[in-house]
Amino acid sequence: MDNLTAVRTFLRVVETGSFARAADSLQLPRNSVTKLVQQLEAHLRIKLLNRTTRRVSPTSDGTAYYERMARLVGEWDEVEDELARARSHPRxxxxxxxxxxxxxxxxxxxxxxxxxxxxxxxxxxxxxxxxxxxxxxxxxxxxxxxxxxxxxxxARHLGSLPQAACASPDYLAAHGVPAHPSDLEGGHTLIRYVFAGSNRAQPVVLSRGDATVEVKGRYFVSVNESGALLSAALAGLGVMHAPAFISGRHVDSGALVRVLDGWRAPDVPIHLVxxxxxxxxxxxxxxxxxxxxxxxxxxxxxxxxxxxx
Structure with a gap:
């Protein structure tokens, strides 16, 4: 038995949750994948996987073995990767x-x-x-x-995201254009963004010079996904406050209009972690x-x- 191939096969079965998907991923016949895992279990004299007709999952011993071997195989791959190719040719x-x-x-x-x-x-x-x-x-x-x-x-700093408030032309035609953050507290509707997992609303704090205003306002809809936030703004459901890269192309096309010029929130730093x-x-x-x-x-x-x- 090729121990490294058997270990890699076992890791892929755990990661995909299926012998069939692991076989497709490794471009091996399914019976070869099954045989390699069986040989590995026989070599170790432990049961690594629980098999049912619906899914495959690691046993407690299999989980411990996976965690150790995933790290070791990852380090093995990194050593070979760095020796085989320069930084400009990672794989x-x-x-x-x-x-x-x-x-x-x-x-x-x-x-x-x-x-x-x-x-x-x-x-x-x-x-x-x-x-x-x-x-x-x-x-x-x-x-x-x-x-x-x-x-x-x-954390490596990648850059930052300026923020902007905007709304659709139809919404502004119906409700007017806010000139001051306090205008959003009455006569306007916000599209509220809440953080996924906590349902905590993202605060909207705008500043101009020495003046700072926290906007609460009323909302018709709240969302916990930024794509849905954009869709709600395009549908005219209220004023959106979000990173400018989300609305920028739609502002350029006229589908959205920026409001509250001169009022801004702190830029949002973005990191690779x-x-x-x-x-x-x-x-x-x-x-x-x-x-x-x-x-x-x-x-x-x-x-x-x-x-x-």
Whole structure:
């Protein structure tokens, strides 16, 4: 038995939850995958997997073995990767999680350029606005908004997001154009964004010169996903306050109109985050460098540097 191949096969079965999906992923016959796992169990003299007609899951021994071997195989792959190729030619799978609008509006439209530059990197992108457990969900890195204070995490500043308030022309025709943040407290409807997992509303605090106003206002709809926030604004459901890259293209086209010019909220810093105890792979490094390029190029984002208050 090729022990390393058997271990890799077992890892992929656990990650996919299926012998069939693991076989497809590894481009092996399903019976070969089954045989390799059986040989590994016989070699170790323990049962690694619970098998039912509906799913495959690791036993307690299998979970412990997976966690140790996933780390060891990952380090093995990194050593071979770094010896085989220079930094400009990384290879392998990169699992990264980010907000839906970062993925759909900033990353994915430019992803063909990343693939052309790094054709041997396979990106597994998780796109949602919910918090992600890097270790528990086996994610290599995440893109997070705000300040990162957890000492167990390393954060690389990618850039910052200016924020803007806007609404559809139909909404403004019906309700008028707010000239001061206090106008939003009466006669207007906000589209409220709440953080996924906590249902805590995102505060809207606007400043101009020495004046600062916290806007609460009434709302017709609240959402916990930034794509839905944009859809609600385009549908004329209220005034949206969000990072300018979300609304920028629609403001340029006239589908949305910016309001409260001169009033602004602090820029939102964006970081690429990974566990401090994890070796920084060439894949993560070049991905972070490329994301910084996107922040420099986009007319709706700011490059790394101190965010404006």
């Amino acid at each position: 392998g799978r990169l699992r990264v999680d980010m907000g839906t609008t970062i993925a759909s509006l900033l990353l994915i439209p430019s992803l063909a350029r990343f693939h052309a530059r790094y054709p041997d990197v396979q990106l597994d992108i998780g796109a949602s606005d919910r918090p992600v457990d890097l270790v528990g969900e086996r994610v290599d890195c995440v893109i997070r908004a705000g300040t990162v204070t957890d000492p167990s995490l390393v 990974y566990p401090a105890n994890r070796h920084l792979s060439a894949r993560v490094r070049v991905f972070a460098d490329w994301m910084i390029e996107l922040f420099r190029e986009s007319p709706y984002t700011l490059p790394p540097g101190p965010p404006r208050g």
